[in-house]
Amino acid sequence: MSNPHTTTLLISSLPPNSTFGIDLHTYTTGPNFRGIKYVPPGLHFVYYARSPGVPGGLGAQGQVSPDVSGGMGLRDGFWVEARGGGEVIVREWDAESDELRVAEALTSTTVDERGLAPYPYREPGIEGEERQPSTDDFKRLSTRITKELLDRILPTGWGVGSTTASISDEKELKTGAASTPDEHVLRFSVIDLKRSWPPGSVGADITRWSLDKSWVLNSTIQTYHSGDRTALLGELQLAYLCLLAVSNFAGWEAWKTIVEMVCDAQEAIATESWQAFFVEFMDVIEAQLVCTPEATFRDIVEDSLFLATQLRHLRRNITDGEASTATPGVVPSSVLSARLDDLLKALKEAFDYEIELVGGPHAGRGFVDLENGGEVIVIGEGAEDEMEEETGEYAPVIVEM
CATH class of the missing domain: 1.25.40 (Serine Threonine Protein Phosphatase 5, Tetratricopeptide repeat)
Structure with missing residues (x-):
């Protein structure tokens, strides 16, 4: 039975074994898949690809099964606004363009619910598999x-x-x-x-x-x-x-x-009227990183050590900003420092990754594998090296233990 307070996303003629996803829930479609029901009001991100998904993964009712292949390939997608009230959003597969195109809207009373997977469709996880969103x-x-x-x-x-x-x-x-x-x-x-x-x-x-x-x-x-x-x-x-x-x-x-x-943004970080912005910025970054699949997270971390470098800069600028605005004899505000500490702690808990600031100027940076299987991103901290290009002698290096 349809829910009058939600939306149905009707997908017509999408070939079986296609990849289909909504709001980071990714599936492989079966021959009976016709869309998603019970989509709550709000904005949603839908994506798909005709490329084959998990062989034989058709779900209990031939609708969808979780995509655990780890591969992505080329995908197309679109955002939709679900307004609820029993509305039906329709997308129809165009075989010539390999796209889901907008089709004429329907009412909930005209929709056959067979082949509609509930939002979000999830099957019991397999022990040891990567965390699902x-x-x-x-x-x-x-x-x-x-x-x-x-x-x-x-x-x-x-x-x-x-x-x-x-x-x-x-x-x-x-x-x-x-x-x-x-x-x-x-x-x-x-x-x-x-x-x-x-x-x-x-x-x-x-x-x-x-x-x-x-x-x-x-x-x-x-x-x-x-x-x-x-x-x-x-x-x-x-x-x-x-x-x-x-x-x-x-x-x-x-x-x-x-x-x-x-x-x-050194001056902004040191300005009290910007503090709420930087706190929410770190909220956003933490949510993004801890919700990222582990393989993707490691790709992000290893991309020229970009993440470690930027968090290092953020730490330096927060510390400098707190010092510049401190009243003599009064401990400076540590709101931003505490929020950054929480972000680093969250990364440690989610991925067994640590980002530490160690050593003096030109101390170097790299990955250190720990005996317990974790990894530490080691980056040197010092005022002098902030004026240098991160190339040549002071470029990121991989440290092998």
């Missing part, structure tokens, strides 16, 4: 994503796939083409961290704002989000979900750019 994961990962944000960043129809490009490539940064609407590309904020100073800056100002990303952070928020700081966090969430669900490279690059910009 929960509905709470998607909620944590999309707290700041709004319809307005999807309209601004996603192509017409809120579609995004593995190969969907972004306007924020190097050529468009140079030509200014990023302001031109395009219905086929992602419109993430155009952020050039190599030119992060105000127009007309010279000399000392260029040096200052090259190191401190506070100006470009505030400029990005004003230009693309009408001054709404939390909307930038929504963009960060959307970029990461594009990576997790459909392996979109533009999303990955946008995520890294925003993370680097925020972690290096």
